[in-house]
Amino acid sequence: MRNLSLILISLALLFSASTQAAEGAKKSKSKSKNKATAQTAGVSYAQRSDAMAWAERMAQENQLDPQWVKAQVAQAKLIPSIPKLILPPAQVSQKNWAAYQARFIEPKRIQAGVQFWQRHQALLQQAEQTYGVPQWLIVGVIGVETFYGQHTGNFRVLDALSTLTFDFPKEHPMAKERQAFFSKELAQFLVIAAKEKIKPTQFKGSYAGAMGLPQFMPSSWVNFAVDFDGDKHIDLFNNPADVIGSVANYFKAFQWQTGMPTHYPVSFNRDLLNMDALMAPDILPTFSVNSFLAKGAVIEGDALLHTGPLALIELLNGNAPPSYVAGTENFYAITRYNWSSYYAMAVIDLGQAVARELQSRP
Numbered sequence: 001m002r003n004l005s006l007i008l009i010s011l012a013l014l015f016s017a018s019t020q021a022a023e024g025a026k027k028s029k030s031k032s033k034n035k036a037t038a039q040t041a042g043v044s045y046a047q048r049s050d051a052m053a054w055a056e057r058m059a060q061e062n063q064l065d066p067q068w069v070k071a072q073v074a075q076a077k078l079i080p081s082i083p084k085l086i087l088p089p090a091q092v093s094q095k096n097w098a099a100y101q102a103r104f105i106e107p108k109r110i111q112a113g114v115q116f117w118q119r120h121q122a123l124l125q126q127a128e129q130t131y132g133v134p135q136w137l138i139v140g141v142i143g144v145e146t147f148y149g150q151h152t153g154n155f156r157v158l159d160a161l162s163t164l165t166f167d168f169p170k171e172h173p174m175a176k177e178r179q180a181f182f183s184k185e186l187a188q189f190l191v192i193a194a195k196e197k198i199k200p201t202q203f204k205g206s207y208a209g210a211m212g213l214p215q216f217m218p219s220s221w222v223n224f225a226v227d228f229d230g231d232k233h234i235d236l237f238n239n240p241a242d243v244i245g246s247v248a249n250y251f252k253a254f255q256w257q258t259g260m261p262t263h264y265p266v267s268f269n270r271d272l273l274n275m276d277a278l279m280a281p282d283i284l285p286t287f288s289v290n291s292f293l294a295k296g297a298v299i300e301g302d303a304l305l306h307t308g309p310l311a312l313i314e315l316l317n318g319n320a321p322p323s324y325v326a327g328t329e330n331f332y333a334i335t336r337y338n339w340s341s342y343y344a345m346a347v348i349d350l351g352q353a354v355a356r357e358l359q360s361r362p
Contacts, residue, residue: 046074051166058187064194072190072200076162079155083169085207097315097323097342104144104346105353113139113354116148123244131248132258138247140351141337145215152213153206161186161209185209188218196233212236213243224250254336262348263325264303272296278312283341285309285329299326313341
């Protein structure tokens with residue numbers, strides 16, 4: 001039952017705006033290879049009839065100059081390493097929350113977060129007032145995604161998205177759906193470049209085409225990025241105002257509820273415990289407080305007063321016992337940025353660690 005639930009939710013989210021960070025599970029893998037592979041581009045798409053036909057269709061669908069679109073696609077090059085990177089790993093390692101957490105909740109990243117917060121305090125306050133999204137969440141996301149801009153990717157986005165559009169690996173279990181997704185992302189990317197009057201070859205990002213400090217995929221840029229400082233341009237690479245405002249706007253769009261906790265501590269009443277039922281919806285908040293308790297979950301204090309649905313969040317710890325929390329709708333909102341409870345907890349823990357460090361300073 002739980003596996004079926006996971007499959008259904010995964011398929012439902014495949015083409016959601018938050019697919020931008022669905023590639024986040026492989027970010028650490030790609031970062032280690034970015035320098036080595038980003039410059040190893042192969043043949044140009046200038047002579048590919050399928051690429052030129054795509055450019056013609058894309059220009060008509062988006063009211064762009066066909067010659068301009070063809071010229072941009074002609075500059076794209078196949079990056080041979082990318083089809084390999086996009087494939088699911090042959091062997092899935094055992095998940096370990098403690099190890100995952102340690103990658104992000106560490107002194108250098110916390111200190112960088114403090115500096116980012118201090119430097120952009122007015123913008124963070126403005127974003128919180130405008131969108132109702134807490135400053136620590138914005139800081140946590142940017143820290144986990146790109147170490148506050150230190151790791152934004154070295155692949156030319158035009159090359160990455162063209163490779164995944166025209167040479168997506170056929171052996172991928174969802175090749176047809178994923179190739180269609182990246183085709184739409186390439187189109188959205190060219191729309192952005194045309195609107196902002198920027199050469200597409202100037203953009204660099206992840207091997208999957210995620211861009212800037214918040215690692216937005218092009219569709220998320222189009223749908224959620226904002227010109228937060230009113231300069232008539234959106235820049236998620238160099239403009240902290242647009243970065244901060246866009247992250248906040250993203251969460252507002254995915255129903256972040258101001259003032260609601262992200263999660264509560266949880267333990268279990270072994271006499272009542274129905275773990276299969278509690279785990280069946282996975283991270284989707286489903287249970288009322290009373291239903292949660294009836295299935296053997298134990299929550300206390302403010303959690304008992306929670307009025308919305310809850311989910312039992314399981315974080316595996318390798319060979320050690322799993323960790324559990326009761327996730328709220330705000331926890332689920334964070335997973336719309338990256339469909340992973342581990343990611344969401346890392347964002348929460350980093351953002352709040354930075355907040356505590358900032359408050360402890362004179």
